[in-house]
Each structure stands twice: as C-alpha cells, then as structure tokens.
Amino acid sequence: MARWPVALVTGASSGIGRAIAVRLAADGSDLVVVARRKDRLEALAEELHNRHGVDVEVLVADVTVPEQLAAVEDRLRTGEPAVDLLVNNAGAGGQGPFAEQDLDHHDNLVRLNVLAPVRLTHAALERMLPRGHGGILNVSSIAGLQPLPNVATYAATKAYLSSFSHALHEEVRHRGVSVTALLPGFTRTEFHEAGGINRTVVPGPLWMKSDVVAKAGLRAVARGRAQCVPGPVYRVAAAISGVTPWALSRRVLGAVLGTP
Ligand SMILES: NC(=O)c1ccc[n+]([C@@H]2O[C@H](COP(=O)([O-])OP(=O)(O)OC[C@H]3O[C@@H](n4cnc5c(N)ncnc54)[C@H](OP(=O)(O)O)[C@@H]3O)[C@@H](O)[C@H]2O)c1
Structure with a gap:
C-alpha cells in the first residue's frame, strides 16, 4: 500500500510540484493535482494513470483567487476520498527593488506563498x-533563512512558511500528523523565467x-522530519545562515544581489 494513499499537490503543472506528483504516483498514491494550466494537468493525469494505474483528479484553480482557493479547501475538508498528504508547493518569486515593483506583485506573492498554504493547511488539519x-x-x-535585499517579499514569505511549518510540526506531531x-x-524549473530572474549568474x-x-x-x-x-x-x-546575524547577512547579500 502507498505511504500516502491520496495526496493533493498544488503547483503540479511544472517543476518541483510535478516531480513530487510523479514520485507519489510511482509509489502508488492517487492524486489531486492543482494549478492554473488545465492542459498541463490533464496531460500529467493521463500520463500517470497510464504508467502507474493511479487515479488522478484534476482541480484547476488559481489559489490567489479566494473563490478558487475555497474550492481546494473544500476538496480537503469534505471531498472523497480523504487526502492523506497535502503538498503546498505552488509558489512564485521575482527580483527587484521593492518600492519600484508594482504593489500587486507583492500582494500576489503573499496570497500565493503565504495565504494559500495557511488556508489549505487549516482545511487539511x-x-x-x-x-x-x-x-x-x-x-x-533557503531564501527564507535570511533577509534578501531586492528579493524582500519572496524571502519574507518563505521565512513565514518555514516558521509556520516548524511551529505546526510541534503542535501536531503527537497526533499522527507530520x-x-x-x-x-x-x-532547475520554470520558476526563474516566470519571475524574470537571471539564471546565468x-x-x-x-x-x-x-x-x-x-x-x-x-x-x-514520511519520516516525520520538521525540515x-x-x-x-x-x-x-543553511547551517551558516543559522549562526549569522541579520545585520551582517543583509549587507553581504545586499552587495551580492545589488543594492544601490
Ligand atoms: N526553483 C527554485 O530554485 C526554487 C528554490 C527554492 C524554492 N522553490 C519553491 O518551489 C516551489 C515550486 O516552484 P518551482 O521551482 O517548481 O517553479 P515552477 O516550475 O514555476 O512551478 C510553480 C508551480 O506553481 C503553480 N502556480 C503558480 N502560481 C499559481 C497560482 N496562482 N495558482 C495555482 N498554482 C500556481 C504553477 O502552475 P500554473 O502556472 O499552471 O498555475 C506551477 O505548477 C515554489 O514554492 C518555489 O518558491 C523553488
């Protein structure tokens, strides 16, 4: 029997989320795959069903849109079969001076990288x-381990997600949930291209x-690790980050990432 009989993976249409979905299917998990690009999800569902015989449900949703996020929450809360593993993977980044980027860009990052995982985690629990x-x-x-000038919002969303995960790990680990x-x-994924980030550096x-x-x-x-x-x-x-004061790292990283 699969370690996780049913898993829901957000951002399964490319990159890390797709790779997670493929591995889970190979292990025999039935899947609910979530993202905006329906064609990609349907092709993945067909491929995984044909190759591994698993059931793959396609749930097209932009998780930054409250009504569409609510549909994913509902699937977790009351849909059948119940989901054993939730993978909050959908995410995006972007690079540039905070004040010169459009406010909607930052708003979107917080919805996608923070609000969606928080709401989906609550529904799943x-x-x-x-x-x-x-x-x-x-x-x-690892971008969440230090403040990153010119990547300020992305790094902060990931700091939130890591802190949130560690705290919840402690809250629920004795109740059968990891x-x-x-x-x-x-x-190597589509992440950098989508966020306008130069990969050649x-x-x-x-x-x-x-x-x-x-x-x-x-x-x-599967082993119940926090991180x-x-x-x-x-x-x-990561070990170096853990012992480096932010007053130092923000200057070093600011020089590397290009502050004025
Ligand atoms: N690549 C890296 O170097 C790296 C490093 C550290 C952490 N990460 C994290 O890894 C995760 C996956 O990123 P990736 O590298 O695999 O990038 P990716 O190839 O660009 O994949 C991002 C996934 O998120 C989905 N997504 C984006 N916006 C969405 C929205 N509004 N609603 C629903 N789904 C949405 C995309 O699907 P649709 O476009 O079809 O919606 C896609 O499936 C992210 O959380 C990212 O922060 C990546």
Whole structure:
C-alpha cells in the first residue's frame, strides 16, 4: 500500500510540484493535482494513470483567487476520498527593488506563498487530526533563512512558511500528523523565467534537479522530519545562515544581489 494513499499537490503543472506528483504516483498514491494550466494537468493525469494505474483528479484553480482557493479547501475538508498528504508547493518569486515593483506583485506573492498554504493547511488539519493520520509538506526555500535585499517579499514569505511549518510540526506531531518544511536551493524549473530572474549568474554546480528535491522532501515528510534541506552545499549554507546575524547577512547579500 502507498505511504500516502491520496495526496493533493498544488503547483503540479511544472517543476518541483510535478516531480513530487510523479514520485507519489510511482509509489502508488492517487492524486489531486492543482494549478492554473488545465492542459498541463490533464496531460500529467493521463500520463500517470497510464504508467502507474493511479487515479488522478484534476482541480484547476488559481489559489490567489479566494473563490478558487475555497474550492481546494473544500476538496480537503469534505471531498472523497480523504487526502492523506497535502503538498503546498505552488509558489512564485521575482527580483527587484521593492518600492519600484508594482504593489500587486507583492500582494500576489503573499496570497500565493503565504495565504494559500495557511488556508489549505487549516482545511487539511481539520480532517487529518480527527483521523490521527496525515502529512503536510510545505515547499519553502533557503531564501527564507535570511533577509534578501531586492528579493524582500519572496524571502519574507518563505521565512513565514518555514516558521509556520516548524511551529505546526510541534503542535501536531503527537497526533499522527507530520508537518515538514522543504527548503530547496536553486533548482532547475520554470520558476526563474516566470519571475524574470537571471539564471546565468548562478554557477552550474549550485543547480539541483527537481526530482532530487522531490525525493528528499517526500522522504522527510514520511519520516516525520520538521525540515529538509536537499543537497550538501545547501545544508552547509543553511547551517551558516543559522549562526549569522541579520545585520551582517543583509549587507553581504545586499552587495551580492545589488543594492544601490
Ligand atoms: N526553483 C527554485 O530554485 C526554487 C528554490 C527554492 C524554492 N522553490 C519553491 O518551489 C516551489 C515550486 O516552484 P518551482 O521551482 O517548481 O517553479 P515552477 O516550475 O514555476 O512551478 C510553480 C508551480 O506553481 C503553480 N502556480 C503558480 N502560481 C499559481 C497560482 N496562482 N495558482 C495555482 N498554482 C500556481 C504553477 O502552475 P500554473 O502556472 O499552471 O498555475 C506551477 O505548477 C515554489 O514554492 C518555489 O518558491 C523553488
């Protein structure tokens, strides 16, 4: 039997979310896949059903739109079959001076990277806690470990998500539910192109594959870990972040990321 008989993955139409969905299907999980691009989700559902014989439900939703997010919440709260694993993966970034970027951009990042995971986590726990069983994998980022000038809102949303996950992990771990924060470093996906981020400034060896990140995250939530940082380089970076005062790191990172 699959570790997670039914899993709901947001942002399953590309990148890390897609890789997580593929791995879960290979393990025998039935899936609910969520994103905005219906064609991609339908193609994924057909591929995974044909290859692994699993049931894949397509739920097209823009999770920054309250009514569409509510449909995903409803699926978690009352839909059948009940969801055993929630993967809050849908997310976006962007780079540039905060004050010069459109306010709607920041508003959207907070809705997508913070509000949606909070609401979906609450809906999922309403059902998981009484059942005494479940997992929640929140795809955060190493970007949330330090303040990042010119990436201020994105880094802050991921800091929120990591802190939120750690706190909930402690609240629910004795009730059969595992909450895990996954903190990837640079991973080859559509993320940078979508956010207008220049990928060429990042050296080749720092790039991770989405499948490697997916595998590490799924192993961590299955083992009941609070946090997972895939890749030895990023584990060292995370350890250094943990002992570096923000007063220092914001200056160093500001110089690297280009403050005026
Ligand atoms: N790539 C990296 O270097 C990296 C590093 C650390 C953390 N992360 C995190 O990893 C997660 C996945 O990103 P990725 O790298 O796999 O990027 P990606 O390839 O761009 O995938 C992002 C996914 O989120 C979905 N999405 C975006 N906006 C949405 C919305 N409003 N409603 C519903 N779904 C939405 C996209 O689907 P649709 O466009 O079809 O809606 C897509 O499936 C994000 O949370 C990101 O912050 C990425």
